[in-house]
Amino acid sequence: MTHPAIAANGLRKSYGDKTVLDGIDLTVPAGTVFALLGPNGAGKTTAVKILSTLVSPGADSGEIRVGGHHLATDPQSVRAAIGVTGQFSAVDGLITGEENMLLMADLHHLPKAEGRRVTAELLERFDLVDAAKKPASTYSGGMKRRLDIAMTLVGGPRIIFLDEPTTGLDPRSRHTMWGIIRGLVADGVTVFLTTQYLEEADELADRIAVLNNGKIAAEGSADELKRIVPGGHVKLRFTDPHAYRSAASALTGASPDEEALSLRIPSDGSQRELRSILDRLDTAGIEADELTVHTPDLDDVFFALTDSATAPASVPAQNNQPKENAR
Numbered sequence: 459m460t461h462p463a464i465a466a467n468g469l470r471k472s473y474g475d476k477t478v479l480d481g482i483d484l485t486v487p488a489g490t491v492f493a494l495l496g497p498n499g500a501g502k503t504t505a506v507k508i509l510s511t512l513v514s515p516g517a518d519s520g521e522i523r524v525g526g527h528h529l530a531t532d533p534q535s536v537r538a539a540i541g542v543t544g545q546f547s548a549v550d551g552l553i554t555g556e557e558n559m560l561l562m563a564d565l566h567h568l569p570k571a572e573g574r575r576v577t578a579e580l581l582e583r584f585d586l587v588d589a590a591k592k593p594a595s596t597y598s599g600g601m602k603r604r605l606d607i608a609m610t611l612v613g614g615p616r617i618i619f620l621d622e623p624t625t626g627l628d629p630r631s632r633h634t635m636w637g638i639i640r641g642l643v644a645d646g647v648t649v650f651l652t653t654q655y656l657e658e659a660d661e662l663a664d665r666i667a668v669l670n671n672g673k674i675a676a677e678g679s680a681d682e683l684k685r686i687v688p689g690g691h692v693k694l695r696f697t698d699p700h701a702y703r704s705a706a707s708a709l710t711g712a713s714p715d716e717e718a719l720s721l722r723i724p725s726d727g728s729q730r731e732l733r734s735i736l737d738r739l740d741t742a743g744i745e746a747d748e749l750t751v752h753t754p755d756l757d758d759v760f761f762a763l764t765d766s767a768t769a770p771a772s773v774p775a776q777n778n779q780p781k782e783n784a785r
């Protein structure tokens with residue numbers, strides 16, 4: 459594929475007088491992971507539903523192509539190219555995992571033998587062989603989610619939409635799911651995921667877009683997004699008030715906290731800057747009791763960009779202050 463897997467220009471959607479998506483542009487190169495981040499109700503699911511043909515876009519939207527096909531004029535081809543799993547699970551709890559898979563194979567008109575082959579392969583790949591003959595209602599949340607994705611893959615989609623794939627999963631199941639997603643991408647599949655977990659976007663996504671107030675507030679790689687938010691600093695703590703005061707005068711530019719006997723020094727956390735701070739302390743003959751490095755992370759980006767009172771309409775968000783110590 460030379461064209462992007464997903465390309466949307468001026469994607470709009472309103473419900474009544476509520477504007478949910480206010481003209482967003484999305485481009486997802488084939489074989490990459492794109493994460494759409496946003497607070498509750500930002501419109502992430504709406505975007506997924508539109509791109510996967512489940513909901514029609516606003517009439518004033520621009521051109522939308524998925525898998526190279528026009529969403530407006532050729533939704534059938536879009537549907538053939540994609541798989542969708544998410545909050546609207548396709549798993550039927552009354553039948554077994556294997557039966558769910560075979561049903562999917564029938565829906566995709568696979569010949570019986572082929573359907574059985576694909577089912578066996580996917581059950582194996584998603585570690586569901588032991589549970590295959592049990593009703594899906596007896597599966598744990600993580601198993602159901604794995605089955606859901608396995609079902610999505612029966613038709614061999616090249617683009618998959620994962621709407622909050624790990625919401626509600628425990629840390630181990632979440633890591634298993636991340637491994638599955640990485641495996642899909644290694645096979646050349648394009649993944650469009652929505653998530654509220656910043657760590658998830660950081661771990662998986664090549665590009666991340668932060669959706670806020672119907673617009674993309676910022677877009678870039680995790681590192682690019684972290685760079686637009688200031689707030690990296692080194693914190694030094696002291697127990698001895700005398701050492702604290704000596705350090706405060708040795709380290710010009712540090713913000714003092716008299717009560718906590720701590721100093722906050724703006725820093726990018728690099729080895730060079732840390733060495734310079736430590737050298738200045740050494741020269742003054744002072745030893746700090748604790749040194750911590752705070753580098754901006756996606757939490758900072760998220761809080762800076764999605765604080766509804768201060769969020770900018772577009773990048774860069776240079777003037778936003780990160781939420782102090784989001785973790």
Ligand SMILES: Nc1ncnc2c1ncn2[C@@H]1O[C@H](COP(=O)(O)OP(=O)(O)OP(=O)(O)O)[C@@H](O)[C@H]1O
Pocket residue numbers: 473478496497498499500501502503504505654
């Ligand atoms: N069918 C609908 N009719 C009316 N309003 C809707 C409809 N679907 C979604 N909305 C509204 O659109 C907004 C965006 O909803 P959406 O589900 O896309 O958000 P989200 O970012 O996925 O949120 P969450 O993280 O909570 O799942 C919400 O205010 C929601 O109430």
